[in-house]
Amino acid sequence: MAKLEGITVVDLTQFLPGPMLSVMMADHGARVIKIEPPGGEPVRDQGPFENGHSVWFANLNRGKESREIDLKSPDGKAALHALIAGADVFLEGFRPGVMARLGFSYADVSAINPRIVYCSISAFGQTGALAHHPAHDMAVQALAGFLSVNDGPDGTPVVPGAASADMAAGLTALSGVLMALLARERTGRGDYLDIAMFDSLLPWCAHTASGAIAGGPAPRSASQRSLGGAGFYQVYRTSDGKHVVLGGRELKFARALLTALDRSDLLPFVEAEAGEQGPLIAFLRETFAQRSREEWVQWMADKDVAFAPVLDFREAFDQPHIAERGLIIEADGRHHIAPPIRFAGEARWQPGAVPERKTKPR
Structure with a gap:
């Protein structure tokens, strides 16, 4: 039996954080009723497309039911009211104050259904x-400080490769909703969650920003993350213009690599302060630049080193793993993309159908 079978979710969210939360619930058996505005969620029209559907939309909305409801109309409000009465979870991602103006604040919704878990997700x-x-x-x-360490070659922060604040909020909200559902089993009452992308991202910075959290200086770049730019926690360029990483500073990894490269004399630098590792870092940069990325992959195959090639998404998805x-x-x-949460007691996961666009909104 799927873990969330019997749970009904009314989901008013769009784009990333809320849909990620609700698709993970749908993947594990929850009935998710996706409420879209007249004309459908804008992400439906966001390419690339596969078999007539936005890949983005399909991966975040599979297995859900779709209803187009105009929340400003009397008929739309009545339709949503009826859905709330039979729901366990209510998700909304509007700016603060919008739901109250529409007549669906937590006070309004809990008056309809005291057992409902109401989750607001905002920036x-x-x-x-x-x-x-x-x-x-x-x-x-940017406002959380996260972007400041995502530095480019000229020191200008670059656009991140992943929507970390969105994803952090989705995962945080999922945890909170499940906690509230568990508590409801004891109390019989629902609860309200105020989930912010900003709040959710800050704990992800605890490692990187540890100095600033304690009142000290901020790190200048992501290369200083947790280890201050240590030689064995770096990205290195290879002879073919690609890159590899060393991702483990433990002495056993450093000894394995430096011994194989006949430079055991550099071992004392491994545990030195990052600012004092210049000779080690210079040697590693020069060394990795002498071979191609694939040559290093082959050479490292029998070495016990925390090493990896930097792959693009196509290469990453083509891996046998x-x-x-x-x-x-x-x-x-x-x-x-299959759900990352798996249970031994659940059947092998298969994606649910992608809800089709409705032509006659209510």
Whole structure:
């Protein structure tokens, strides 16, 4: 039996954080009723497309039911009211104050259904100086300090490769909703969650920003993350213009590599302060630049070193590991990233159908 079978979710969210939360619930058996505005969620029109559907939309909305409801109309409000009465979870991602103006604040919704778990997801939360500041993922990363260490070659922060604030909020909200559902089993009552992308991202910075958290200086770049730019926690360029990483500073890894390279004399630098590792870092840069990325992959195959090639997404998805763990699933002519949460007691996961666009909104 799927873990969330029997749970009904009414989901008003769009784009990334809320849909990620609700698709993970749908993947594990919850009934998710996705409420879209008249004309459908804008992500439906965001390419690339596969078999007539946005890949982005399909991966975040599979297995859900879709209803187009105009929340400003009397009929739309009545339709949502009826859905709330039979729901366990209510998700919304509007800016603070919008749901109250529409007549669906937590007070309004809990009056209809006291057992409901109501989760608001916003950029900065329902309170505080930034509560009404408009923002998507990158602006949240900027204000959280996260973007400042994502430095490019000229020192200008570059656009992040992943929507970290969005994803952090989705995972945080999922944890909170499940906790609230568990507590409801004891109390019989639902609860309200105020989940902010900003709040959710800050704990992800605890490692990188540890000095600043303690009142000290901020790190200048991501290369200083946790280890201050240590030689064995670096990205190195190879002779073919590609890159590899050393991702483990433990002495056993350093000894394995430096011994194989006949430079055991550099071992004392491994545990030195990062600013004092110049000779080690210079040697590693020069060494990795002498061979191609693939040559280093082959050379490292029998070495006990925390090493990896830097792959693009196509290369990453073509790895045998992806197929062996069933991480990309094809169904109905579409490809899906499999859910990362797996239970031994659940049947092998298959993606649910992608909800079709409705033509006659209510």
